[in-house]
Amino acid sequence: MEVMEDGNLMDKVHILIQRDMEYYTNKQTILQETICPGVIGGRLDFPRSASFASVKLVLWWEEEYVAAYRKSSGFLQKTSTVNNGGSESAAGCGGVVKASDPVKFVSLISKSADQLLEHLHVLTQEALDHADLTVLTGTIGAAALLKNCLWFYIQSMSDTKGSHVDQLQTGYKKYHEMCEALAERLLDLHCRLLSLYILQDAECLDWENEKPFSESERGSYVIQMWWLYMQGTKDDLWNTVPPKMAQRVFSGMLNESLTILTVRYTQSTPTYERSKLLVVDISNLLLCIAQLLPAICDSAEELVGLSLNQKSKILRDVHTKCQQLLNCFILRGAPLDTLFKVFRNGIENVDLLKSRSNGPLPWIVFALPGIFKEPIKSITNMGQFSSEIAIALELVVLLAQPQPNWALLLKVLGMRNSKILKLILQMSLKMNTDDVQKIIPKTEPCGSFLCPSDGICKNVDISTTVLNSCHYYDLAMSASNVLLSIGNNIDFVDILLAPVTKQEYWSKCFERRHVWNQIRPPWYEAILNLISPLLPTISDIVINAVKTEASMYQAMSIILACFSQFWECTNPALTKIAFQIQDLLPAETVPLNHSAIIQILVSALYSTLLYKSESKKVTFKESTPTEDENTETTDETLNTDESIALAIAENLCSIDEDNKHTDQIDEFLQQVKDNQDNFDFESGGSARVEGTLQMTEVLVSNLLLTSYGKQSLKTLHHFIKSNNEWVFHELRLNTTEEECRPNKVKPTSKSLLHTMFHIGNKPFDELLVGLWQPHWFSLFQMPSGLSVESVWYQMSQRWEFRDINSSKLSTHDVQIITKLSSCFK
Template sequence: MEVMEEGNLMDRVQILLQRDLAYYEEHQKVLQERLCSEVVGGQLDFPHHASFASVKLVSWWEGEFVAAFHKPSDFLPTVAEKSGAGTSDDEAEAAVVITSVPEEFARLTESSAAQLLEHLHTLSQEALDHADLTVLTGTLGAAALTRNALWCYNELLKRSSDTSGLSLHNSFKQFNEMVEALAERLLDLHNRLLSLYILQDADSLNWEHNQAFFEGQRGSFIIQMWWLYMQGTREDLWNTVPPKTAQRVFAGMLNESLTILTVRYSQATPSMSRGNLVVIDISNLLLCVRHLLPAICTNKAELIGLSNQNKVVRDIHSKCHELLCCLITRGCPLAILYKHFRKPGDPVPIFSERPVTPAPWYMVVSSHCFTSLPKDKYTTKDLPDKTAVALDLTVLMAQPEASWPLLLKVLMMRKSLLSSLLFHHLIHTNPAKEEKSLRKEAPATAEEKSNAKTCLGFLCAGNCRMKGKDRIEEPMTQTACAVIHIAAMVGCIGDLGAVLQPVLECPTSEIKTLWGCCDGRQVWDEHGHPAWFKALTRIMAPSLEPAVKNALQNKCSIKVLLHGVAQLAECLPTTLYGASQLLEDALPADVRPLGGSVLMQMVGAALYSVMMDLGKDEATAMAEALCNMDKRKYHSQIKEIKHAFATCFEEMGDKGDAFSTVEEVPYIADIYVSHLLLTESGKQALKTIYKFLQHNMKWILGQLGALDPNEVVPPMRTPKLKPPDPPKLLHSMFNIGAHKFDELLTGTWNLDWKGLLQTPLSLTPKKMWTQLTYRPEFREPQYLNEHDKKVVETISKYFSHHHAQIS
């Protein structure tokens, strides 16, 4: 769409909105632009897409800001950096406007925002009138982008000394309210579709019918269609709506629809022919919720019901608990019920108060993760290591956006179990061979073919693609480097030692491969270094760069350079010195490092890398001299460096077991991840590992022993290739994860009814008797044989002794 880029802002805005509305009326959709993937989500909850009108208006606001304050706001990196990254010619022109004043900027922004707000109101009303989800989500994205821009500009006005009394708070508040209102309307629309169309089926809901549904060969269509709709809607929300908003909408859908289903099945009074249908549907429903619940949780404590902080998740656990009680009462065979309720004086564990344990319903449907139902107090610390990691990993990969604190927690929890697992397999993988075979199966993606440095999305600052040496390395090597980088930067010596265990205890046959990098003659061979050594030297390199530049600028000798390195020792993570000592102790006898120590080998490799990156003749000459460094000639300088690193290590100390508290104190992960995200290398390491986990989720669960028994552990996949395709429509329709529908009916899922009746569930005799009276055996005893009639009579007598509680 072409728009006028010159003239008064208000005139341009009026024309822009007129053309945007005309485009909608002609095509019945909103013209949208994609935002850079790097900015989607976050604290401000940026959308995936925003309307062309909102994108253009925000660009014009930036131009007005530059004119008023004579500096960029940094909200639009394309204008601020002038690098051309993600900048169109129109946007570059828009940044050049006449000189203005802050008061004029505030007035124009507020007035134009009011016009856009009115325009979005019109579009949203059209979307609601026609139940058009595409237009509604497009309008929501536009409002979210504009809200975030207004928030940023308002913060800049508050901090500026020249803008006393100026504020955009009212405009921001209006757009924030609009985003919340549109999210509510989106939720209402989905809930109406669910309740009116998905959860209604006259045939399967005809409980009183004397003929079995579908001849008793399957459960009802309702749960199947609900499952399919929830899966499809989750994918749509994740790809269209701002992540946090998408999560809230999906949580509301799941909670509301589960309320309807819980009430329906807990109050159903089926005939003798359809009594089993209720039990089959409830079992299917609980299995479905198990797969949907991770998407709205923030950690494993919420997932397994050991946290009450999230109200919606708490409500869902309560409803699932009610469904489990209903399943037990309705589905338990009469013979087993008779054994538990034949003597009025016998205690029944199911009536006992439920202790603080993981939600029983979740353990029932996730029996491959829980070997038994705990009866005493139980916390997340009591979970087995592999189960704890698998549960948090499941929550992490179900989120609409990457949760960096949770990712860091998963990598480092339980003595860096996952990091150690990943590194062990990655260093024994032949990347070239692995990827050559995989490329035969999958064609190169568009990202692989493209040499562009940016994604060209709106707000792109050029940070969404790999840079420097990482771009030319194999993905497996990148991932191994990333694992070591994170362990060294935020872990303790124990964490790093656990991750490096395969190197420290490598067999004789692999000494040359894993330890050749520590030979003094291999300082120059940066490309031949293994991933773990590359990661350690790359952490060193940025901090040692000042010493190299100073030596080159002043034409100093190697001795002066090494002296400068000693002075910079306190700028490096103390973990590196600890790592060098671990490696020193495990150093093979035939490997002789530079300067006689692994620490000097690491320092030398880092200095060589910095010198070669500078690309100057002087740097190259110094690099060659460094490779030929004689231990005896530079003995005092080497001793000085060792002493400096050792002193820093002793003064600052190791983190010890501090990081083990990451499971108990969530903010610790936030602190460490904020430190990582401040550096480009740390940010890239997190993104690399997250991408690897996306491609290899099932493989990792298989290694942790938490993969569903019905699934085969797939091979490790390279992140450079296309991620595994989502399940086909027919597979999603007839399968719940790796399980087929109606497992309880077919007998492939056998519930331990005796164990369930022995589990404390806080079920009162009154509730249980109410559910029992809904069973057709208790309402229609005339259809039973003499034996079953006697069983029903005995159970009824048992509950008659609890008449005071029941009446």
């Protein structure tokens, strides 16, 4: 779609809206642009895509911002264009820009925002009139993008006071209200479809019919179609609207439809022939909800009902309705003999009527038989669960989220002595049998709008059918990076060094002759990452010194001085892991200056200098200090940063030879030793991720501040999501006997046919076909806080109690019914 790029903003916006409306009229859809996956969601809940018109307007707004303030606002990432083909720097204060001022900027932004808002209202009405979800989600993305852009401008002008700032705030409020209103319309549309079409079936709902439904060979179509619609809609929401909005809409759908189903089944009075259908439907329904509920939860506590008072009303309502369905299932489905044995010793002695403790809700224990293999008693917090159950519950919630939840991922990796992290590390080290050189990722943009061009946004391919050595290398390095960021001395020894030292030739990388070797173990590369934030500064300092005629001897002295000067800025984990490795090195391994810490620092700096240099080889003479410490350093003039970096790197390999810098190295090592006790490194460790949510968020924020931390979390997230069956297998929670290995990954996406006839990996109607038999006595032993009246109401709706004179009842059954009735009456 062609639009005018020159001229006044308001004229361009008018033509842009006209072209966008023409496109919709002709195509009955709106042209959309993809948003970079690296910025989707987050605090501002960025959309996954936005209309072409909204994207173009954001670019034009940025041009006006640069014209008014002579700098970029920062909203557009560094590779985004703001001048229709020109770079951001060209459009910034260094380029030629049109004259403007903040007041004019705000006026133009406010007016153009109002114009596009009116256009979006028109498109929204068209979408609602035709029930067009594609157009509706497209307008949601456009509104969300513009809302976030306005919010960003307001924050950048926070120090400015005046009426012009209020104009932006008014525009932001309008777009925020529109986003919320569109989310409500989307929810209302789905709820109407559910209530009017999906949940209606005259044959299934004919409870008074004396003919069995489908010859009692299956459950009703309603639950199956509801399950399929909910699964499909969840996938659509996850892939179209902003993640947080998707969760809100889906939670509303689940709650509204569950209200209808709960009332329908708890108040039904089926005949003898239809009684089995009711029980089967409720069992299917509860199992389905247990699969859907994690998508609207933020933690395992919310999933099992341990923190309902701190969550939204919707989640409390869903848990309450599910518990009502379970009570109906127990009292309607239990055999008469079981009911008599439970109640014959007095109603007051039945646990079902006792007040519920603060443990997990009975219905979720019932609906997750793969995790809760035995009855759960005396549980009041997540810490009392076994490691396998606690991790599995958090993992179920993590896998159901519409976007990666980095804090929850770190919790899953680090909880219970980093059990999952240890599994991944051991497996990846074992499978990584080939030496692989670390590949420096190219920082190319993904091509989508708002891409930061740091390479992190691109998908990490850890979902192939057969994982190769590079995948295992990345996994091992990622797991090591995370452990070094959250662990303490005990974690380093038990989780990292224990499997590492079992490998043959593990200490080769600490041999002084291997400083130049770029083929390194992944765990060693992770250790080098601890010092990586300081290396660009150190390399620039020493290169600039050589360019100003410093000798190689002086360059080495400068490097050691930089290490000493910046040491307090390094990650304390580097000192701890280096000292631990120093104690484990075999006698035949001799690092530089007999020090593991020197070997690590020199290896890391060597790599940084090497990547700065060109591929051509520069010959040089070994430098020796003279009285004035001025020596010839190379055979050729070091006239480029690349050749200088290579010369310095080659000299680093012999920094400890001929006692040139022994005193300076010894002084630095003494400084390291003296400072090691300044950090409280023994407390907490990986166990901190199971503390407060705030602590976990701080830990994951520290990881996300580094490029290797971002990449590590993304790699581990993709691996766990693609290999979750292997993870559950290692937790010994799988129910299949099939061998499950990470290099035999099954596709995570299920076919439509599989989804229709399966709840997760289990088939529908397990109760009906006898594949699953509830332990009725255990169900009655779970305190649920029921009243006598509610128990009797459900029991009295059974066909046996309503038709006691039926010929289908034996004399024994009639006696049981009579005795139970007398107990409650």
